[in-house]
Amino acid sequence: MSLKQYQAGDLNLYALLFILLLIMEFFVPMRTLSSYFHIAMTGIASAERILDLMKRKTDFSYGEADYQKESDLSVRHLSYSYADGFEALTDLTMQFPYQQLTAIVGPSGSGKSTLAALLAGQYQTKEGQVFCGNLPFQELKKDEIAKNVIRISHDGHLFQDTLKNNLRLAKEEATEEEMIRVLEKVGLLDFFKTREGLETMILSQGKNLSGGQAQRVCLARALLFDAQVYIFDEASSNVDSTSEKIILEQIYRLSQEKTVVYISHRLDTVKEASNIYVLNHGHLIEHGQHDQLMKEKGLYKKLYQEQTAIDRFLTDDLTEEELDDLEDVTSEAELVDLGDSASEAELDDLGDGISENELDDLGAPTTRERKTVANRARKDLRGEKG
Numbered sequence: 001m002s003l004k005q006y007q008a009g010d011l012n013l014y015a016l017l018f019i020l021l022l023i024m025e026f027f028v029p030m031r032t033l034s035s036y037f038h039i040a041m042t043g044i045a046s047a048e049r050i051l052d053l054m055k056r057k058t059d060f061s062y063g064e065a066d067y068q069k070e071s072d073l074s075v076r077h078l079s080y081s082y083a084d085g086f087e088a089l090t091d092l093t094m095q096f097p098y099q100q101l102t103a104i105v106g107p108s109g110s111g112k113s114t115l116a117a118l119l120a121g122q123y124q125t126k127e128g129q130v131f132c133g134n135l136p137f138q139e140l141k142k143d144e145i146a147k148n149v150i151r152i153s154h155d156g157h158l159f160q161d162t163l164k165n166n167l168r169l170a171k172e173e174a175t176e177e178e179m180i181r182v183l184e185k186v187g188l189l190d191f192f193k194t195r196e197g198l199e200t201m202i203l204s205q206g207k208n209l210s211g212g213q214a215q216r217v218c219l220a221r222a223l224l225f226d227a228q229v230y231i232f233d234e235a236s237s238n239v240d241s242t243s244e245k246i247i248l249e250q251i252y253r254l255s256q257e258k259t260v261v262y263i264s265h266r267l268d269t270v271k272e273a274s275n276i277y278v279l280n281h282g283h284l285i286e287h288g289q290h291d292q293l294m295k296e297k298g299l300y301k302k303l304y305q306e307q308t309a310i311d312r313f314l315t316d317d318l319t320e321e322e323l324d325d326l327e328d329v330t331s332e333a334e335l336v337d338l339g340d341s342a343s344e345a346e347l348d349d350l351g352d353g354i355s356e357n358e359l360d361d362l363g364a365p366t367t368r369e370r371k372t373v374a375n376r377a378r379k380d381l382r383g384e385k386g
């Protein structure tokens with residue numbers, strides 16, 4: 001049967017339409033097949049990555065011991081080199097006491113995340129050891145670290161599924177009451193009540209939530225997990241100020257019950273820590289409480305003062321002296337690096353208010369020029385007309 005037959009009158013219009021519909025029916029599965037093919041290829045790529053990860057982990061050594069609950073975490077003479085031979089950590093000895101919050105700070109690239117990965121059992125090293133109580137990690141049974149130590153980073157993953165199922169990844173048997181309790185702790189219960197409660201659909205990577213909300217769901221999930229040790233690796237970074245406040249409150253509260261390791265480049269968030277370790281180029285260079293470190297006039301004090309000046313640059317009037325201290329700040333990237341109080345979004349807004357040239361000019365401006373730019377930036381942030 002063909003168009004020629006139709007033209008020749010051998011085929012009526014209905015028969016032709018029927019054929020056309022059949023053709024469409026035929027192409028739909030073909031199209032679906034091609035999208036399944038795409039999904040399958042993505043799946044294969046992911047599986048390869050997972051296998052690669054599993055293969056790498058076979059180098060790890062394990063023992064027969066259980067995790068020592070309610071014990072301190074510590075590292076002794078710990079060094080770590082990456083596969084390319086780069087030594088990221090050198091001879092670290094540190095204590096992370098049970099029921100305390102210990103902070104790790106230091107410039108970008110100083111080794112904070114590498115240390116977090118070692119503490120969470122994600123990396124192993126032959127140089128030095130991580131201990132729970134007196135037990136080296138390498139004497140623990142295979143899954144003991146994963147069951148007892150949780151690392152929460154700034155980009156925790158949320159899956160395309162209901163809120164309930166995202167939370168239950170941490171504790172399969174969690175009751176609705178337990179889930180509601182953790183959502184309340186992170187200040188999200190009212191928000192999800194206005195949606196569909198625990199049945200609210202979350203898009204992949206929390207795309208239908210704000211950054212701060214997504215991060216708070218990740219925190220709620222971690223609280224549900226009920227670990228012995230919580231490692232927060234920049235977990236309160238790059239979120240709105242309300243989310244940051246809630247996350248910090250929960251982290252400090254948690255440290256009354258658990259061992260908390262808190263990594264941040266924002267020094268104003270570590271002031272209450274029981275102990276602060278300062279890393280630089282993979283070396284431990286200072287430690288102590290905030291007040292002690294401020295007296296030492298070392299790197300901590302320098303970083304703290306730079307950040308305070310930047311915070312005030314964005315929110316308040318600066319003194320001439322503080323403006324002089326800002327002289328080294330030359331680029332937007334450095335503003336971010338210094339861990340100022342502005343979120344990425346605020347910095348983007350700032351970018352709109354100030355031209356690239358003006359930002360560049362910040363490197364070598366006169367005091368008057370700097371004041372003008374600072375005032376414009378402040379007005380922009382407050383939404384005032386310039």
Ligand code: ADP
Pocket residue numbers: 082083084086088106107108109110111112113114115
């Ligand atoms: P921080 O968390 O303080 O920013 P990191 O622990 O991420 O620092 O990195 C410490 C150092 O190790 C940096 O110099 C970084 O470039 C290097 N590094 C990190 N990951 C790798 C890797 N996979 N391979 C080689 N070097 C790495």
